[in-house]
Amino acid sequence: MSLGIRETIVLLKEHHLLKSVTLAKDTDQAFKAVTYDSRQVTADTLFFCKGNFKPVYLTSARNQGATAYVAEQSYAEGDGLSAIIVTDIQKAMSLVGAAFYDYPQNDLFIVGITGTKGKTTSAYFTRGILQTSTDEKTALFSTIDRFVGSQPDQHFKSNLTTPESLDLFHDMRTAVTNGMTHLVMEVSSQAYKRNRVFGLKFDVGVFLNITPDHVGRNEHPTFADYLHCKEQLLVNAKRCVINAETAHFADVYGAAKATTQPESIYLFSKKGAQVPSDVTIDFEIENQAESLHGSEFALNARTEKAQALGVAANYTVHIPGDYNEGNATSAIIAAGLAGANQAAAQTALPDIHVPGRMEYIKTKHHGTIYIDYAHNYASMRALLAFLKKQTDAGEVIAVVGSAGDKGISRREGFGKALSEEADVAYLTADDPGFEDPKAIADAIDQHIDHEKVTVHFNMDRISAIREAIESSSNDDIVVIAGKGEDPYQKVKGVDTPYPSDVTVAKTIVEEIE
Numbered sequence: 457m458s459l460g461i462r463e464t465i466v467l468l469k470e471h472h473l474l475k476s477v478t479l480a481k482d483t484d485q486a487f488k489a490v491t492y493d494s495r496q497v498t499a500d501t502l503f504f505c506k507g508n509f510k511p512v513y514l515t516s517a518r519n520q521g522a523t524a525y526v527a528e529q530s531y532a533e534g535d536g537l538s539a540i541i542v543t544d545i546q547k548a549m550s551l552v553g554a555a556f557y558d559y560p561q562n563d564l565f566i567v568g569i570t571g572t573k574g575k576t577t578s579a580y581f582t583r584g585i586l587q588t589s590t591d592e593k594t595a596l597f598s599t600i601d602r603f604v605g606s607q608p609d610q611h612f613k614s615n616l617t618t619p620e621s622l623d624l625f626h627d628m629r630t631a632v633t634n635g636m637t638h639l640v641m642e643v644s645s646q647a648y649k650r651n652r653v654f655g656l657k658f659d660v661g662v663f664l665n666i667t668p669d670h671v672g673r674n675e676h677p678t679f680a681d682y683l684h685c686k687e688q689l690l691v692n693a694k695r696c697v698i699n700a701e702t703a704h705f706a707d708v709y710g711a712a713k714a715t716t717q718p719e720s721i722y723l724f725s726k727k728g729a730q731v732p733s734d735v736t737i738d739f740e741i742e743n744q745a746e747s748l749h750g751s752e753f754a755l756n757a758r759t760e761k762a763q764a765l766g767v768a769a770n771y772t773v774h775i776p777g778d779y780n781e782g783n784a785t786s787a788i789i790a791a792g793l794a795g796a797n798q799a800a801a802q803t804a805l806p807d808i809h810v811p812g813r814m815e816y817i818k819t820k821h822h823g824t825i826y827i828d829y830a831h832n833y834a835s836m837r838a839l840l841a842f843l844k845k846q847t848d849a850g851e852v853i854a855v856v857g858s859a860g861d862k863g864i865s866r867r868e869g870f871g872k873a874l875s876e877e878a879d880v881a882y883l884t885a886d887d888p889g890f891e892d893p894k895a896i897a898d899a900i901d902q903h904i905d906h907e908k909v910t911v912h913f914n915m916d917r918i919s920a921i922r923e924a925i926e927s928s929s930n931d932d933i934v935v936i937a938g939k940g941e942d943p944y945q946k947v948k949g950v951d952t953p954y955p956s957d958v959t960v961a962k963t964i965v966e967e968i969e
């Protein structure tokens with residue numbers, strides 16, 4: 457890969473991002489690499505100064521072979537390098553990244569998925585269906601991991617839900633080189649807030665839902681900003697799939713219609729759900745059977761354009777939780793728009809498993825254990841309500857904590873969800889960061905109705921899980937929420953190794969049964 461400095465300047469000028477340029481001696485420079493991290497700089501690198509950047513990083517970049525830098529201001533540390541000064545570094549980075557990696561999006565059919573909850577699950581469902589219909593040529597960029605090919609060594613853990621633009625275009629190019637024709641990716645609201653996907657058009661954009669979350673330092677200043685950022689996926693998608701039951705539907709649908717004809721917008725909802733009367737639902741989900749192990753549902757086409765997609769049929773998913781019918785539906789429609797047929801969806805869906813989402817362990821003498829990634833009010837309430845509905849005789853026992861340094865409103869949310877749907881709560885640590893986990897637990901406890909829920913405190917997560925499992929009887933359900941498959945606890949700025957909730961629960965069950 458290579459990009460000339462002149463081409464870079466023209467590109468930034470065309471997009472009205474260029475403030476000034478100072479060229480070094482070689483005015484025909486060609487960059488062999490682009491990066492925003494001085495530790496990655498090699499010969500002939502174009503270096504981007506972004507975020508909490510320190511000028512000393514530019515000194516290291518220059519010493520390691522950077523020949524030019526892009527920044528929102530000039531730096532003395534960059535003397536001797538070409539300096540490209542722009543009005544918005546994140547936008548510049550995305551545009552230059554796409555150009556440097558030679559526009560890999562032109563070689564991929566891209567499905568983008570957003571929503572407060574269900575992105576990862578829906579992305580796994582969509583990729584699973586497309587793997588069947590594309591003969592294993594579908595890449596996946598999710599919160600958990602990135603698959604840039606179908607070989608085991610083309611799969612690695614993710615650091616962000618939506619990568620920084622330079623990493624995104626790099627990984628897209630790698631996927632194309634590895635023979636991928638389709639890409640399914642989660643698009644977080646931060647991706648738009650920070651212009652990580654600036655200039656990228658999606659073939660299909662999926663909007664699942666929006667509930668209060670992600671407002672705070674480092675994220676969104678207000679809920680309105682969060683909603684606005686999430687809606688940008690639909691503004692930048694050629695075809696849209698929308699859950700008509702989402703809160704703020706009118707706004708969301710309006711964003712889709714701003715750039716897409718209604719003929720290319722697909723709406724879905726559960727049968728009997730309250731949806732706006734001024735729109736026509738294309739697909740209706742009719743539950744046929746649900747259990748603690750999954751569900752069966754009919755997807756009914758209610759409009760001609762829905763019928764034309766050829767995906768109306770009966771489906772089975774083996775991830776429990778009624779909301780997973782909606783997640784699966786979004787995936788069936790999106791995959792249908794990417795060319796998959798009903799048979800591919802029917803074959804693939806029952807076998808799709810998402811790490812750390814609704815994993816369950818059946819025990820002989822204790823309750824059934826569910827390990828799930830729920831970590832805000834909406835997901836916790838949806839999870840507990842579903843499990844409560846499925847248990848006649850037993851109690852719902854939840855092990856839960858809330859992260860430190862962020863998402864303060866989640867603490868009240870957890871207290872509320874536990875009061876509404878749980879019988880017993882073990883409050884514990886979950887990524888306390890720089891805060892005291894007991895203080896976080898107390899904040900959750902303040903919002904628990906003690907007439908309804910018995911509360912225990914144990915800040916040692918492993919020991920809290922043990923207590924919850926040991927105290928459960930065979931009819932009970934033990935929910936271990938919040939961390940899914942995370943193999944660490946974030947404590948005082950360090951990712952402290954943690955065996956993961958799944959491993960901890962399995963080990964305890966082996967020991968006590």
Ligand SMILES: CC(=O)N[C@H]1[C@@H](OP(=O)(O)OP(=O)(O)OC[C@H]2O[C@@H](n3ccc(=O)[nH]c3=O)[C@H](O)[C@@H]2O)O[C@H](CO)[C@@H](O)[C@@H]1O[C@H](C)C(=O)N[C@@H](C)C(=O)N[C@H](CCC(=O)O)C(=O)O
Pocket residue numbers: 492493494495505506507508509510513615616617618619620644645646647650670674675
């Ligand atoms: C607020 C935010 O989004 N911050 C992201 C951003 O931080 P930043 O630009 O300030 O980078 P930084 O790590 O402080 O460092 C500053 C710059 O100096 C560079 N550097 C640093 C050290 C050095 O020796 N040399 C050097 O050049 C870094 O590479 C970087 O370019 O860029 C970093 C990558 O360079 C990200 O890791 C970081 O994500 C932080 C960790 C984060 O937590 N982000 C969350 C809020 C996020 O984006 N979440 C969403 C999901 C949320 C949702 O579900 O909706 C996501 O998409 O993941």
Ligand SMILES: Nc1ncnc2c1ncn2[C@@H]1O[C@H](COP(=O)(O)OP(=O)(O)OP(=O)(O)O)[C@@H](O)[C@H]1O
Pocket residue numbers: 571572573574575576577578599617664665779780782783812813814828829830831834835836838839
């Ligand atoms: N459609 C949905 N509505 C409400 N809750 C959901 C939905 N789908 C999944 N959940 C719950 O949210 C949890 C996280 O699901 P998933 O990882 O698919 O969402 P996500 O949007 O990727 O989440 P995050 O932004 O936190 O990474 C699940 O473990 C489940 O408890």
